[in-house]
Amino acid sequence: MGQVISIMAPRVLFTTIYRKGPEPYDYIGANTRSWFRYYWPRIQSFGLRFLKQNIPELEILEFPTWEEYQKKLQEGWDVVGLSFYLSETHEAIEMVDAARSAGVGEVWAGNYGALTTAIQDRFDKVFVGYSEHQLAPYFGRQIKDIIHPPLIEYLNTPINVKLNIYGVLFTTRGCPVGCKFCQTPVFCNKPNIISLKSIERVLAYYKENGINVVLIEDENFGCNRRHADEVVKLLDKYGMVWGCMARADYLRKKIDDWAEMRRKNGRHIAGFGGAAIGIENLHQERLDDIKKKEGTEDILDTIRKLQKYGLGTVGYYMIGFEEDTIESLKVDIPKLAALKIDITQICVITPLPQTPLWKEIEEKYGIWDHDYHNHDGKHMVWNHPNIPSEEFPKILDWSFKQTYSWYTPIRTSGRVWGNAYRYGGLSGVREVAAYISRANKFDWNQGLRLLKVDEE
């Protein structure tokens, strides 16, 4: 909870990068090539909402058009802060230049894009990690307990009928594991724990607003096991259907317990609904090389276990390891598709600034592509020893078609409805039907929703 010490607060605007078209980034669209698919659009910036919820004095802009951004700059700001990702670097720099031309006092950088050392000198200040505590003193505040803002998203269809509405939850932010390719430990290697009080407050808000589905988007749910156990109890108390992003080694030990918890509840279909797991690769030696510290067989076993209970699965996979060849991928990708995962995210290995992998690739092979738009996990930006860069778009297209064909969303829907019946009988089926009506009745135009929390 924040405490205000009386000083004149500076005028600070934090913004994401500007959007170029009406379509926001769509996660499923970025990882499929199927004409029939669901949509999972990015409609808000989680990081900026955390900041606004905890430091109400600052203003935020989410995905403005260029014109909206320009207009906003004319209002006069002491500081403009840009929150961006690596592939958005060029747009961020354009926005820096526009802010300076508009006479803004200082321009700051935050989010993962700020880790790119090559562009850090374009900013007056660079914030690394989750910045509520670092920023609060600028506004004469002290933050004792981070307040979790409401973060509400939906799953859409091509005909604009929303299928589901869910609340996003962060229980810890950051990860200490240190996989060689991952920027999270560079961004924040000591996980910040969101207090149970704060988590319960936002769960209560979701419930009051008819939202019964919660997605835990921690990079590594369960990295603090005791805290995770308490969070699961809270989710159970509020009767939520929930899923999480977690490592297979943690999940494997928990799936049976969570499934049993759900069975014992006998309460419609509330309980654990599925998980997103980093498979990364099907070859153990490649997992060892990237310091994943997990066994391939154990990861696959975890996926099978989730599927045994009819639970949802999202799998993250990488191609473009130095040993990969076109022929080896032709063998691996069909094996990946055979796992029948609901959504398979396939990324081309991209050296991310300040990670051990970046240094290794830069020294050994060299990064040739300096257009940051291509540093998005979908292009080969370094000199791969066996596969020319121009082959990767074709390989990705083919891989997405293998892992997500037109019937994949139908298979997923069948699983969801079947599971609802399996766990909740007819009332379970009614509950899933209610998701659709709730998602479409929800007032999506209400804009920035924040919690009202009394100052203590």
Ligand code: SF4
């Ligand atoms: S890949 Fe996952 S487990 Fe590994 S460092 Fe990143 S967040 Fe942590």
